[in-house]
Amino acid sequence: MPEVPQSVALELYRKMTEIRLFEKRAYDLFMQNLVKGTTHLGTGQEAIAAGVSQAMNDDDYTFTTYRGHNHVLARGTPMTPVMAELLGRENGLMHGKGGSMHLLDTSRGILGAYAIIGAQLVIANGSAFSARYRGTRQVTVTFLGDGATNIGAFHEALNFAAVYKLPVIFICENNKYMEYTPIGAVTAVPRPAADRAASYGLEPVVVDGNDVEAVYHTAAAAIGKARDGGGPSLIEALTYRHGGHSRADPGKYRPAEEVKEWLAKDPIPAYRAVLLSRGVDEAVLDGIDKSAREAVDKATEEAKAGPEPRIELAETNVWADGGHAWRN
Amino acid sequence: MSTLTLSRGLNEGLRKALEDDPKVLIMGEDVGKLGGVFRVTDGLQKDFGEHRVVDTPLAESGIVGTAIGLALRGYRPVCEIQFDGFVFPATDQIVSQLAKMRYRSRGQVSLPVVIRIPFGGGIGAVEHHSESPEVFFAHTAGLRVVACADAAEAFTMIQQAIASDDPVIFFEPKRRYWDKAEVDTAAGPDSAPPLEAARVVLPGDDVTLLTYGPLVRTCSEAALAARTEGRSIEVIDLRSLSPLDMDTITGSVSRTGRCVVAHEAPVYAGLGAEIAARITEQCFYHLEAPVLRVGGFATPYPPSRLEEHFLPDLDRVLDAVDRTFAY
Numbered sequence: 001m002p003e004v005p006q007s008v009a010l011e012l013y014r015k016m017t018e019i020r021l022f023e024k025r026a027y028d029l030f031m032q033n034l035v036k037g038t039t040h041l042g043t044g045q046e047a048i049a050a051g052v053s054q055a056m057n058d059d060d061y062t063f064t065t066y067r068g069h070n071h072v073l074a075r076g077t078p079m080t081p082v083m084a085e086l087l088g089r090e091n092g093l094m095h096g097k098g099g100s101m102h103l104l105d106t107s108r109g110i111l112g113a114y115a116i117i118g119a120q121l122v123i124a125n126g127s128a129f130s131a132r133y134r135g136t137r138q139v140t141v142t143f144l145g146d147g148a149t150n151i152g153a154f155h156e157a158l159n160f161a162a163v164y165k166l167p168v169i170f171i172c173e174n175n176k177y178m179e180y181t182p183i184g185a186v187t188a189v190p191r192p193a194a195d196r197a198a199s200y201g202l203e204p205v206v207v208d209g210n211d212v213e214a215v216y217h218t219a220a221a222a223i224g225k226a227r228d229g230g231g232p233s234l235i236e237a238l239t240y241r242h243g244g245h246s247r248a249d250p251g252k253y254r255p256a257e258e259v260k261e262w263l264a265k266d267p268i269p270a271y272r273a274v275l276l277s278r279g280v281d282e283a284v285l286d287g288i289d290k291s292a293r294e295a296v297d298k299a300t301e302e303a304k305a306g307p308e309p310r311i312e313l314a315e316t317n318v319w320a321d322g323g324h325a326w327r328n
Numbered sequence: 329m330s331t332l333t334l335s336r337g338l339n340e341g342l343r344k345a346l347e348d349d350p351k352v353l354i355m356g357e358d359v360g361k362l363g364g365v366f367r368v369t370d371g372l373q374k375d376f377g378e379h380r381v382v383d384t385p386l387a388e389s390g391i392v393g394t395a396i397g398l399a400l401r402g403y404r405p406v407c408e409i410q411f412d413g414f415v416f417p418a419t420d421q422i423v424s425q426l427a428k429m430r431y432r433s434r435g436q437v438s439l440p441v442v443i444r445i446p447f448g449g450g451i452g453a454v455e456h457h458s459e460s461p462e463v464f465f466a467h468t469a470g471l472r473v474v475a476c477a478d479a480a481e482a483f484t485m486i487q488q489a490i491a492s493d494d495p496v497i498f499f500e501p502k503r504r505y506w507d508k509a510e511v512d513t514a515a516g517p518d519s520a521p522p523l524e525a526a527r528v529v530l531p532g533d534d535v536t537l538l539t540y541g542p543l544v545r546t547c548s549e550a551a552l553a554a555r556t557e558g559r560s561i562e563v564i565d566l567r568s569l570s571p572l573d574m575d576t577i578t579g580s581v582s583r584t585g586r587c588v589v590a591h592e593a594p595v596y597a598g599l600g601a602e603i604a605a606r607i608t609e610q611c612f613y614h615l616e617a618p619v620l621r622v623g624g625f626a627t628p629y630p631p632s633r634l635e636e637h638f639l640p641d642l643d644r645v646l647d648a649v650d651r652t653f654a655y
Contacts, residue, residue, distance in 0.1 A: 095434040104433045111400050112433070116424050122390045123425065126397015126405075133379065133403070140397075153420075156390035163385060317435040318469050320493035 044242035047267035051215025066101035079299035089306030118153030147178030165231035193236035209237030337479030356408030388418035413456030427470035450503035460593035477544035501542035532562035
């Protein structure tokens, strides 16, 4: 695969670094009880969010999952409203009503994060349909986890997309674990997404999800094909979740050797080494790291400074008239 | 004025909506070439094309999910669920996504999706094909739930449902699809009462009989029969099951002092329970008798040879009316 231009390479590095530091901070805030409820981090999986988003146009559509902070940030939503949303503050992306698992930013075509497994896959087909109706060349990208390949909606969505040749790309982030259970233990085929592709007349596509440029090229090919009317693609990106499933889950169910092996394949230091070997000045990368740290600090302070939600927010936006009181 | 079946009334309403708004789409199993198993969408694909009247795979979650995605981008999809019991595979999409996205996005998105469901028994079908699942959806905040009762109502209500910015679960009384009524197809939906309004079908003074969907006809027949015995029953078609038009309900019950609620769905935790509780809260000093309920039994829908036993009929409705005079 060809090397990407340096400007793109630095952008990929910046996105991965920002996402990593943002999520590390989200974890710290969770441990301080400032993020209530639960949160699911994509630490270790940043190359997929960065590589795929880099291959998309600004007006393309994105659907993601409850492990979706990374995709939303990669698509350009500023850190402060995302962090404030995690903190449940009124300056959050959705005034704190969506929370960590339900980020949505229509101004950037991010049509939601979905916490019911597979729900977003069938909905993504609708936004892909809409682009066809309007005659635009927009594509829809939807992320899913490996666990989602075993739910009915995955198969309904793939069949729909293939039947109508919709401009939609399904990106399966295979991090080897369905919540707490190894995906291989509960799946009939070794490659949970790729081995299902043929059922829908699609090519099996597997990519090293920790190689950000490989992800970028693979996504760009699928997106280009969809944009030109070539129909959907299903991409399985192999990666690893550095932490547990959610909250403070230490992920002790994973063999130590496996964790060690994958930590050594951490996509960010790996890409840093690639860039240095290509002659990128280390000071440039250090500068990106520093800016990312500062951006996360600033977002944290701005989010923490946001007001706590007013009680009225719990009762509004239920129906189109804005009201809530029909039944009370 | 034209004389139309309820099925044709819906068809004409859908046709008008398709003509008036290019964002309206119809999707479902066999809705295109066949025109739907009850012919509600007959001829629409031929006239509006395969892109606006879409034959889908047999995949209810996929149908509703796709409709949500279209609505997220400004379309107004109308999904047909072929039979009542077939809606459950789409429950996740309806309850967990369609109903909640406006709320969790603090109003960033609006999902004007209509889900049409033929409901109720009486056609000699069996479970999955004869059920009344309205209360599952009425219990879910964020959904409007309505039921039409005749051709004229069907014609206007389907247009109002499509125009609503809320998601609407639209119940159609399948055993009444072939009933005929006069319909003014030239009238616009704006001249009709709003979607959330109940309607007095037959005025009366002695007892209020609240119902909806297929039992509007049954209850009207019961009221006419009772009239010959000198008893004056006010029959109200609720039309909207969520929200409830409590003003019309309490206005009537405050006057009559007696109330019976009738539906095909099982009585236990049915809509009648909610209505009875609200009437008790809001009209307590006007009541001469407890609010009584007539409905299906707490069983799965029975086999077709036994369904007459299950479905509330004129005798069961009038028996409940009589009992309200025993206090």
